Amino acid sequence: xxxxxxxxxxxxxxIGTTATVKGWVRNFRSNRFxxxxxxxxxKTLQAVVNFENTPEEVLKKITVGACIKVTGDVVSSQGAGQxxxxxxxxVAILGESNPEEYPLQPKKHSMEFLREKAHLRxxxxxxxxxxRIRHSLSFAIHQYFHxxxxxxxxxxxxxxxxxxxxxxxFNVSALDKKNIPLTEDGEVDFSEDFFGKExxxxxxxxxxxxxxxxxxxxxxxxxxxxxxxxxxxxRHLAEFWMIEPEVAFxxxxxxxxxxxxxxxxxxxxxxxxxxxxxxxxxxxxxxxxKTKPQAERSEMSLKDRLEFVADNNFRRVSYTExxxxxxxxxxxxxxxxxxxINEWGVDxxxxxxxxxxxxxxCPVILYDYPATIKAFYMRLNDDEKTVRAMDILxxxxxxxxxxxxxxxxxxxxxxxxxxxxxxxxxxxxYLDTRKFGTCVHSGFGLxxxxxxxxxxxxxxxxxxxxxxxxxxxxxx
Amino acid sequence: xxxxxxxxxxxxxxIGTTATVKGWVRNFRSNRFxxxxxxxxxKTLQAVVNFENTPEEVLKKITVGACIKVTGDVVSSQGAGQxxxxxxxxVAILGESNPEEYPLQPKKHSMEFLREKAHLRxxxxxxxxxxRIRHSLSFAIHQYFHxxxxxxxxxxxxxxxxxxxxxxxFNVSALDKKNIPLTEDGEVDFSEDFFGKExxxxxxxxxxxxxxxxxxxxxxxxxxxxxxxxxxxxRHLAEFWMIEPEVAFxxxxxxxxxxxxxxxxxxxxxxxxxxxxxxxxxxxxxxxxKTKPQAERSEMSLKDRLEFVADNNFRRVSYTExxxxxxxxxxxxxxxxxxxINEWGVDxxxxxxxxxxxxxxCPVILYDYPATIKAFYMRLNDDEKTVRAMDILxxxxxxxxxxxxxxxxxxxxxxxxxxxxxxxxxxxxYLDTRKFGTCVHSGFGLxxxxxxxxxxxxxxxxxxxxxxxxxxxxxx
Numbered sequence: 029x030x031x032x033x034x035x036x037x038x039x040x041x042x043i044g045t046t047a048t049v050k051g052w053v054r055n056f057r058s059n060r061f062x063x064x065x066x067x068x069x070x071k072t073l074q075a076v077v078n079f080e081n082t083p084e085e086v087l088k089k090i091t092v093g094a095c096i097k098v099t100g101d102v103v104s105s106q107g108a109g110q111x112x113x114x115x116x117x118x119v120a121i122l123g124e125s126n127p128e129e130y131p132l133q134p135k136k137h138s139m140e141f142l143r144e145k146a147h148l149r150x151x152x153x154x155x156x157x158x159x160r161i162r163h164s165l166s167f168a169i170h171q172y173f174h175x176x177x178x179x180x181x182x183x184x185x186x187x188x189x190x191x192x193x194x195x196x197x198f199n200v201s202a203l204d205k206k207n208i209p210l211t212e213d214g215e216v217d218f219s220e221d222f223f224g225k226e227x228x229x230x231x232x233x234x235x236x237x238x239x240x241x242x243x244x245x246x247x248x249x250x251x252x253x254x255x256x257x258x259x260x261x262x263r264h265l266a267e268f269w270m271i272e273p274e275v276a277f278x279x280x281x282x283x284x285x286x287x288x289x290x291x292x293x294x295x296x297x298x299x300x301x302x303x304x305x306x307x308x309x310x311x312x313x314x315x316x317x318k319t320k321p322q323a324e325r326s327e328m329s330l331k332d333r334l335e336f337v338a339d340n341n342f343r344r345v346s347y348t349e350x351x352x353x354x355x356x357x358x359x360x361x362x363x364x365x366x367x368x369i370n371e372w373g374v375d376x377x378x379x380x381x382x383x384x385x386x387x388x389x390c391p392v393i394l395y396d397y398p399a400t401i402k403a404f405y406m407r408l409n410d411d412e413k414t415v416r417a418m419d420i421l422x423x424x425x426x427x428x429x430x431x432x433x434x435x436x437x438x439x440x441x442x443x444x445x446x447x448x449x450x451x452x453x454x455x456x457x458y459l460d461t462r463k464f465g466t467c468v469h470s471g472f473g474l475x476x477x478x479x480x481x482x483x484x485x486x487x488x489x490x491x492x493x494x495x496x497x498x499x500x501x502x503x504x
Numbered sequence: 505x506x507x508x509x510x511x512x513x514x515x516x517x518x519i520g521t522t523a524t525v526k527g528w529v530r531n532f533r534s535n536r537f538x539x540x541x542x543x544x545x546x547k548t549l550q551a552v553v554n555f556e557n558t559p560e561e562v563l564k565k566i567t568v569g570a571c572i573k574v575t576g577d578v579v580s581s582q583g584a585g586q587x588x589x590x591x592x593x594x595v596a597i598l599g600e601s602n603p604e605e606y607p608l609q610p611k612k613h614s615m616e617f618l619r620e621k622a623h624l625r626x627x628x629x630x631x632x633x634x635x636r637i638r639h640s641l642s643f644a645i646h647q648y649f650h651x652x653x654x655x656x657x658x659x660x661x662x663x664x665x666x667x668x669x670x671x672x673x674f675n676v677s678a679l680d681k682k683n684i685p686l687t688e689d690g691e692v693d694f695s696e697d698f699f700g701k702e703x704x705x706x707x708x709x710x711x712x713x714x715x716x717x718x719x720x721x722x723x724x725x726x727x728x729x730x731x732x733x734x735x736x737x738x739r740h741l742a743e744f745w746m747i748e749p750e751v752a753f754x755x756x757x758x759x760x761x762x763x764x765x766x767x768x769x770x771x772x773x774x775x776x777x778x779x780x781x782x783x784x785x786x787x788x789x790x791x792x793x794k795t796k797p798q799a800e801r802s803e804m805s806l807k808d809r810l811e812f813v814a815d816n817n818f819r820r821v822s823y824t825e826x827x828x829x830x831x832x833x834x835x836x837x838x839x840x841x842x843x844x845i846n847e848w849g850v851d852x853x854x855x856x857x858x859x860x861x862x863x864x865x866c867p868v869i870l871y872d873y874p875a876t877i878k879a880f881y882m883r884l885n886d887d888e889k890t891v892r893a894m895d896i897l898x899x900x901x902x903x904x905x906x907x908x909x910x911x912x913x914x915x916x917x918x919x920x921x922x923x924x925x926x927x928x929x930x931x932x933x934y935l936d937t938r939k940f941g942t943c944v945h946s947g948f949g950l951x952x953x954x955x956x957x958x959x960x961x962x963x964x965x966x967x968x969x970x971x972x973x974x975x976x977x978x979x980x
Contacts, residue, residue, distance in 0.1 A: 029758055033653060033721060050753050052719075052941045066752075067720035068653060095941035123912070123942030130940050147933035148940070150719035159720060163655040170646045177509060177544060179639040184971045185661070185728045186674070186705075186743050188978035198662070198698070199681070200674050200705065202732040205692045208681050216681045222674070222732055222742070223978035229662075229676065236971060236980060243528075243626035244543035244635060245509060252661045252727065256678040256698055266698065267662050276542075277526050282505055436599070457623035457980050464606050464624070465528045465571035466599035495660045495712060502664035502699035504712060504933050 035068035037102070041112055048099045049073060049114065050122065052151060055134050056090045062116075064098065067150070070157050070304050074105060074113040086119055092134055093125030093151075139491055146495050146504050154312060157305035158484050158492055161298055165479060168297035169250060169271055172290055178246040178273060183233030185252065188225050189454055196256040197228035198266075229254035234272050234471060235405075235458050238434060241274040241469050242461050248273040250476075258499050262488040263426070265477060267497040274471035280407075280416040280433040283470035284393050287420060287429050288342045291391075291479075296338040298483050299331075306331055306483075313485040326424075330485040333423065342391040342420065345384070348372065350394055353387060354380050375401045381421045392421045404448040406432040408440055418472070425482050431472025438462035511544035513578070517588055524575045525549060525590065526598065528627060531610050532566045538592075540574065543626070546633050546780050550581060550589040562595055568610055569601030569627075615967055622971050622980050630788060633781035634960050634968055637774055641955060644773035645726060645747055648766055654722040654749060659709030661728065664701050665930055672732040673704035674742075705730035710748050710947060711881075711934050714910060717750035717945055718937045724749040726952075734975050738964040739902070741953060743973040750947035756883075756892040756909040759946035760869050763896060763905050764818045767867075767955075772814040774959050775807075782807055782959075789961040802900075806961040809899065818867040818896065821860070824848065826870055829863060830856050851877045857897045868897045880924040882908040884916055894948070901958050907948025914938035 031048040032040075051066030051073070059079045063072040075098045079087055090096065100116040107113070127133075131145050132152060142149040149155040173180065186200050202222040203209065209217040218226040233249040240247035249272040256266065273286065299306065310330035317325045328336065345353075354360055354369040354376075367377045376394070384392050395418040399408060406415035416433035435441045441462055445452050452459060480492040490496035495504045507524040508516075527542030527549070535555045539548040551574045555563055566572065576592040583589070603609075607621050608628060618625040625631040646656065662676050678698040679685065685693040694702040709725040716723035725748040732742065749762065775782065786806035793801045804812065821829075830836055830845040830852075843853045852870070860868050871894040875884060882891035892909035911917045917938055921928055928935060956968040966972035971980045 029753060031753065035653065050943070051721075068722075093940045095943040122944070123938075123940075125940040147715045147936055148719070150716055156720065159657065159716070160655055163650075163657070166656045166658075167646055167650045170643055174639075174643045177511065179636055180642045181635065181639070181970060182642075182728075182745055184743065184973060184978070184980070186730075186973050186978055189980070196678070198676050198678055200676055201681070202672070202674055203681070205675070205677070205679070205681070205684050206686075206690075208684060210682075214682075222734075222975060223973070224976040225978065227978045239623045239980075240626055240635070240970065243624070244632065245527075246544075252658075254662075258698075267660065269658055277505060277507060460623060462599075464569045464599075464601045467526070467571040468598070494657060494716065497660060497662050497699070499698060500700040502660070502662055502701065502703045504660070504665070504715075 033068040034066045034073045042102050045102055047102050050097045053092055053094045070308050075116050077116045089121045089124050091125050091127040093130040095123035096121055157308050160305050161302045161484050162480050164298050164301050168294040172293055173248045178248045179244050181240045181247040181249055183236040183249050185230050186227050187230045188227050195231050198254050198256045200227045237272050237274040241276045246275050265489055269476040271474040276467055276469045278470040279468055283431055284418055287472050292338050295334055299334055309485050340390055342393050343388040344393045347394055347397045373398045378426050381426045385421050385423050394419050404444040405434050407435045422482055425478050428478045429472050429474050433470040436466045436468055509544040510542045510549045518578050521578055523578050526573045529568055529570045546784050551592050553592045565597045565600050567601050567603045569606040571599035573598055633784050636781050637778045637960050638956050640774050640777050644770040648769055649724045654724045655720050657716045657723040657725055659712035659725050661706050662703050663706045664703050671707050674730050674732045676703045713748050713750040717752045722751050741965055745952040747950040752943055752945045754946040755944055759907055760894055763948050768814050771810050775810055785961050816866055818869050819864040820869045823870055823873045849874045854902050857902045861897050861899050870895050880920045881910050883911045898958055901954050904954045905948050905950050909946040912942045912944055
């Protein structure tokens with residue numbers, strides 16, 4: 029291609045040469061200074077137009093959102109905040125943008141407005157930064173596992189098993205909804221559907237990842253997962269991406285070590301590789317915080333918070349210890365919690381998780397939960413009351429990781445399935461791994477968008493995925 | 505963890521030290537020699553048991569498929585094909601495997617049988633190799649794009665737009681199939697469904713990737729895509745993974761350059777990083793070929809074929825030239841083609857693609873196809889008869905990549921949509937990119953499983969994805 033990206037130009041600084049850049053006009057002032065963006069970096073390039081030598085019909089088409097090509101001399105810049113600029117000798121309009129119609133004007137738009145313009149919002153500073161960071165985190169995750177001998181495994185999206193019980197599922201079908209075939213008993217006859225049985229969108233690749241780990245040793249998934257839950261919150265999506273590593277011969281301690289090291293390393297990768305974007309979002313968050321009362325503001329800037337997490341150990345606390353702390357806490361005694369903690373065995377709510385993170389001042393790993401509030405596949409401790417589960421709680425995000433050591437004993441697993449009302453025939457293949465060469469193994473799930481939320485400092489999960497799917501919304 | 509992987513042990517060769525390994529028994533002969541696999545590599549480790557010092561109840565549980573832990577002295581091996589072995593001082597059974605029941609015995613199983621045991625087949629040499637290569641190709645793809653400034657973009661899986669027309673779609677719904685709500689006109693009332701409208705599983709992320717490219721410059725997707733087509737072939741899956749790069753300011757020549765360089769580099773990565781697995785599969789294919797008549801056998805081994813593709817340029821041929829070659833070819837003149845090529849404008853069939861690849865003896869890029877047989881979004885050439893489309897044809901695989909320069913002109917695109925019967929209102933957001941700062945851009949789609957087929961030499965696409973989804977089959 030005959031042009032150079034703005035990122036490359038700003039990094040190579042070829043002062044004294046001629047260069048061609050292509051991108052979209054962010055701003056054009058004094059009929060002279062173009063701020064040009066090509067998305068390769070958050071930085072814009074200043075192109076200086078000699079309006080006396082530029083035809084009037086070109087000048088008037090240099091509007092916000094227009095796509096242009098600029099050729100000129102690369103020179104040192106006198107302006108603040110930029111090392112170089114380009115003195116245009118030629119400007120060509122590649123794609124016009126009618127300023128009366130273009131929705132993204134150089135002013136502050138609300139997040140709600142931009143969600144309705146999700147097809148254009150990657151052109152804004154904020155969403156450009158979020159998407160570049162999202163990419164970096166995605167790459168860091170693949171690299172982290174690859175370098176440590178994990179194999180990426182593509183577990184199925186369409187699943188015929190609905191046994192995991194992680195949440196409401198979307199049905200996948202090729203049946204004609206106006207002519208649903210019924211059996212003699214009046215039930216839907218899924219034998220006539222595409223797969224010959226009822227199928228849904230996956231809620232987790234874990235069970236299949238376990239099959240992989242018990243063959244290849246260390247595997248991880250990175251794929252979309254789904255919940256048909258009517259949750260209109262800032263933390264839930266109907267379609268989101270999940271990372272699920274699974275490791276043979278790893279117990280819960282190994283699992284916590286892996287999850288902690290993994291999170292710290294990928295955050296460090298973002299800090300090292302997305303400095304400009306994080307700086308921009310850090311500043312953005314600071315401005316946003318200024319509109320809040322002093323007491324609600326974060327003590328740390330986004331960048332400081334990321335560095336703190338990357339550099340410091342997480343605090344590991346058993347469920348039992350956590351419940352003691354909560355029971356004796358001020359908000360519990362003063363009945364400020366919505367759900368008061370009176371006895372061991374209750375599930376912890378978001379308010380409790382937030383309290384614990386504040387209490388310890390760092391990410392917290394809670395482990396050894398009551399068996400009754402966790403999934404059937406988690407390994408029962410010798411106390412027969414708790415399971416080897418762990419959740420990682422992050423400041424401002426709450427639960428970011430959930431994992432466990434898996435029940436590897438065939439008889440215990442079978443009994444747990446019965447207790448949970450899961451038909452062993454549905455999961456014959458899962459049970460087979462406990463019959464043939466079973467072993468201790470562990471894994472966890474990371475909600476990718478929650479990680480992106482944390483690293484970008486955004487406050488609504490709909491703003492960290494290009495095209496969010498939520499109840500009532502599947503646009504674009 | 506207290507053990508070392510077999511891959512690491514074989515690469516570090518810590519002769520003279522004590523080591524612990526964990527894995528699954530592949531074979532146990534003479535009550536003395538265990539072939540142990542842990543999936544980290546295709547190679548097994550020989551563990552030599554001193555049966556006089558090993559309890560009888562342990563010895564009898566060292567059966568095929570059992571999971572064991574072996575501690576012992578790492579020594580140089582006298583046997584052929586292995587540098588080292590472990591002289592066991594301790595063997596512990598972690599998970600038994602009843603030899604009467606374990607389906608994977610140390611003999612050759614048919615691919616059909618193993619598909620029914622998809623939960624265990626990653627434990628075989630062939631599928632272990634395929635899955636490790638699949639991982640390496642996946643990583644190579646992410647690395648290739650990351651190093652070249654592309655941003656990974658997660659385009660939606662559930663889509664409300666059915667306008668692309670790339671194939672039959674699966675419907676996604678949370679409606680109760682036994683009580684489908686109907687409108688007054690007797691149509692399905694999707695306004696009562698989860699998303700408030702009819703939604704399907706995506707057939708391609710391209711249109712959304714274009715939105716990304718026109719903001720960030722260079723993006724790529726890597727995600728699952730779906731076809732509800734009743735194709736029971738060795739080349740089709742209902743659920744498969746696709747890679748779709750999209751590049752602003754790239755024309756069709758840039759697109760062909762990118763696709764060719766990309767394919768050659770990722771194949772090179774597999775050759776460099778999966779030598780053992782490719783050697784095994786190369787040998788496997790050779791054995792398989794020996795059962796065929798001489799004339800049908802490949803001229804090159806798998807490894808030679810991969811090296812040939814990695815090292816040589818692809819041949820670029822216009823559709824018009826290709827049709828001339830086909831029209832004058834022997835099989836056409838002797839009426840051996842099922843579909844005879846008589847005139848310009850017809851779609852090429854698999855038999856024609858195969859002929860062209862054989863004719864040129866290398867991968868072929870066909871370009872500039874008739875507009876009538878290609879999608880609405882491909883850029884019309886000045887001849888107004890052909891579009892800037894390209895397909896890459898691979899030996900033994902046929903079409904592996906399909907791409908195009910996209911129609912960037914609003915008026916031409918609108919007219920094409922009308923001709924193709926696509927409602928512009930459905931794709932208002934796609935059209936917007938042509939209204940606001942449009943530019944030349946191009947991209948392509950790579951069917952990931954077809955690439956894995958090519959690199960592994962497997963012959964059925966169901967054998968290169970962990971859990972294949974095909975008509976009538978959504979097990980595991």
